[in-house]
Amino acid sequence: MPNPRFRFSLITIAITQLLAIGSNAFAQSQEQILQEVVVSASRSSKVDSSKVGGFIAINIQDTPLALNVFSASQLQDLRVRQTSDAMKFDASVSDAYNAVGYAEQFSIRGFTLDNSSSYRKDGFAIPGDASIPLENKERLEILKGISGLQSGFTTPGGIIHYVTKRPTNSLVRSTTLEASERGTLYGAVDLGxxxxxxxxxxxxxxAIEKLRSYVKGADGERQFAGFAFNWQISPQALFQIDADYQHKSQISVPGFQLFDGKDLPRGIKADMMLNNQNWVKPVDTKSSNLGLRFEYQINQNWTTEIAANAHEFKRDDFTAFPYGCRAQELFPGYCANGDYDVYDYQSTGETKKLRGLQVIASGKFFTGEVQHRIAFGASSSQRRDYYGDYLYDYAGSSNVFHPVMVPQTAGKTGPVLLRRTDKERSVFVQDIVKLSDALDLHLGLRHLNVDRAQLGSPNFEQSYNLPNAALVLKATHSTNTYLSLSEGLEHGGVAPIGTSNENRMLDAGKSKQIEFGVKSAIDRDLNVSAAIFRITKPLEYTNATNMFVSAGEAEHRGLEIAAQGNLASNWMLGLSATALNARQNNTGDASIEGKRVTNVPNFKSTIYTDYALAAWPGTHLTASWQYSGSKSFSPDNKVTVPGFNVVNLGARYTTQIQGVVSTFRFDINNAFNKFYWRDVTQSLGGYLFPGAPRTYKISGQFDF
Known part of the structure; x- marks a missing residue:
């Protein structure tokens, strides 16, 4: 493999040459020199419509569900390099075993997302088992709540949807260089x-990246390349193709377990590394995606579309895994003095292949005086998972505060086999009926057939109907209210490592949601919304006999409030707040009955602002304040972690250098260096992850 320093130097040279060419071209033509930069808060970043709520593109203001959409320019201004950065600005989203150097995993409305179905690209499911690249994404969309109509199988919290960048009518020539943390270097180009x-x-x-995490030793590298191509065959016919490839290799960072099996870890620093044995290898992932789409406009009222997507993911997973304390017979848990057992974990050759196909016809018609906007179609998908028997052998013991080198085991992983297949076939219809100028009825239905097989478990085949209905009332010309009812479906969980029924697959479970919301456009640049909801689903957990079971019900009731827009011509403000009551009911287990769901705060909020200084044209000051209430770590609620406040500060300066629009950004995250537990998942025995300490980031973006 070529030296990563050489690759980084090569792309830096290329970027420099590209800038030089662009600067010379601008210098030769006065007509192309841009005018003086206008001082204002971000206005052009607003996204007005989306299809993520169904199959018909409608104004976000008119959708009967809770959405949050980040445009490409917002992702830049908010300093978003990976999905985790964006999720900090939505209070309904939390980390869910989101380990540095591993997969980014989240929960929405308190429900952990499914890596196999809750992450989607241009309408198709893609694996959430690695960081999803954002360089070629035009928008990042968060649909909150049940999405059975839109996605079929998925967890009831919602979906995270990535929209690919497409060619623009005007030239795009942009490059970004960035440095952060302990020497992380990043470079990217965007041409169109x-x-x-x-x-x-x-x-x-x-893009290319040299990774030097704030956690000492969690180093790595990343390379990404992607393209999209449009062919306007005729005024009615459009063909699109896109493809991308990413390679990422980074040492992963395990979390901490309770000391003495019952106490929160003490004396912990956020940069501590437990995966620090000299034989540890990085987690190495490769992912590739190919998307095809053909659209044909039959007439001014009707359009057809056929789309296909193929995604492949490969991973070699290595960790010196910290788990338990043999000296005190604690499993899970670390010894009272910080000792812990070290296991040699290896899983090589993991591969996931996803194929999807979708055909849609959409249009509008009238039945008498009533207008219908309708979309109907069919889809199919297939997923195939290959992996071998993993290695998980005891290697020795170490200490949180005084690391000990232990020898690597001599074990080997088993041969890679096809272990799981999922086949889904659907037909669906969505109809938006305009009952009057002020009242719309949204109706939808997906009929879904699933055939799921996993080695060691009985095959599962079943058909389901997933209905969706909503009323949208335009109370005033700028305010809508809605009431919606929906049903969803999720794959049954697979018993995790260490349970008595390890790797066994549970049956699929249905979820139900009722939601009432209000959306208001106070003026052209300021939007506010609120939603109150109740979601129920079968509860899955590891019971007192160490068996992973589905028993009882998870009930999540919540209130979400959001606002974003310009309070003045030079002042943008955003707010997101969620109050959530998530309980475990009807379990038959007195130790968890009625208790809070783990890793879910009762209240979470984010406020962020962007203020343009009139005295210094082109200068913006930015800040955000993130608050999270306490969270339960243990299912019986005996252990909780305290809430936290994190403040981030930044500045942005935009000017022109020889006709090149140049934007320089400087950010200080966790400005007051607050220690906090950001993620306290029960996954893999229960782990606590500290939040990042104070970190710095500086970048330059050049558009010419």
Whole structure:
């Protein structure tokens, strides 16, 4: 493999040359020199419509569900490099075993997302088992709540949807250079445009990164490349293709377990590394994606579309895994003095292949005086998971505060086999009925057939109907209210490592939701919304006999409030707040009956602002304040972690350098260096992850 320093130097040289070419071109043509930068808060970043709520593109203001959409420019201004950065600005989203150097995993409305179905790209499921690249994404959309109509099988919290960048009518020539943390270096380019006749268009994105995490020793590298191509075959026919590839290799960072099996770890620093044996290898992931889409406009009222997507994910997973304390017979838990057992964990050759196909026809018609906007179609998907018997052998003992080197075991992983297949076939219909100028009825139904097989478990095949209905009342010209009812479906969980029925697959479970919401556009640049909801689903957990079971019900009741917009021409403000009551009911287990669901705060909020200084044109000051209430760590609620406040500060300066629009950004995250537990999951025996300490980030973005 080529030296990563050489690759980083190569792309830096290329970027420099590209800038030089762009600068010379601008210098030769006065007509192309941009005018003086206008001082204002971000206005052009607003996204007005989306399809993530169904199959019909409608104004977000008119959707009968809770959505949060980040545009490409918002992702830049908020300093978003990975999905975790964006989720900090939505109070309904939390970490769920989100370990540095591993997969980014989240929960929405208190429900952990499913890595196999809750992360989607251009409408198709993609694995959430590694960081999903954002360089070629135009928008990042969060749908909160049940999405059975939109997605079929998925957990009831919602979905995270990535929309690919497409060619633009005007030329795109942009590059970004960034340095952060302990020497993390990042470079990216974004190129796009169309031919003079607008028949062909292209978009090219590439990035390279040298990773030096704030956790000492969690180093790695990442490379990404992607392209999108448009062919306007005729005024009615459009063909699109996109493809991307990412390689990432990084030492992963395990969490901490309770000291003495019952006490929160003490004396912990956020940069501590338990995966620090000299034989540890990085987690190495490769992912590739190919998307195809053909759209044909039959007439001014009707459009057809056929789309396909193929995704492949590969991972070699290595960890010196910290778990338990043999000296005190604690499993899970660390010894009272910080000793812990070290296991040699290896899983090589993991592969996941996903294929999807979808056909949709959409249009509008009238029945008498009543207008219908309708979409109907069919979809199919297939997922195939390959992996071998993993290695998980005891290697020795170490200490949190005084690390000990232990020898690597001599064990080997088993041969890679096809272990799991999922096949889904659906037909669906969505109809938006305009009952009057002020009242819309949204109706939807997905009929879903699933065939699921896993080695060691009985095959599962079943058909389901997933209905969705909502009323949207336009109370005033700028305010909508809605009431919605929906049903969802999720795959049954697979018993985790260490349970008595390890790797056994539970039956699928249905979820139900009722939601009432209000959305108001106070003016063109300020939008506010609120939603109150109740979601129920079968509860899955490891019981007192160490068996992973589905018993009882998880009930999540909550209130969400959001606001975003410009309070003045030079002042943008955003707010997101969620109050959530998540309980475990009808379990038959007195130790957890009626108790809080783990890793879910009762209240969480984020406030962020962007203020343009009139005295220094082009200068913006930014800040955010993130608050999370206490969270239960143990299912019986005997152990909780305290709430926390985190403040982030930043500045942005935009100017022109020889006609190149240049934006320089400087950020201080966790400005007061607050220690806090950001993620206290029960996954894999229960782990606590500290939040990042104070970190710095500086970058330059050049658009020419």
């Amino acid at each position: 445009g169309k031919t003079d006749d607008k028949q062909f268009g292209y978009r090219i994105n590439a």
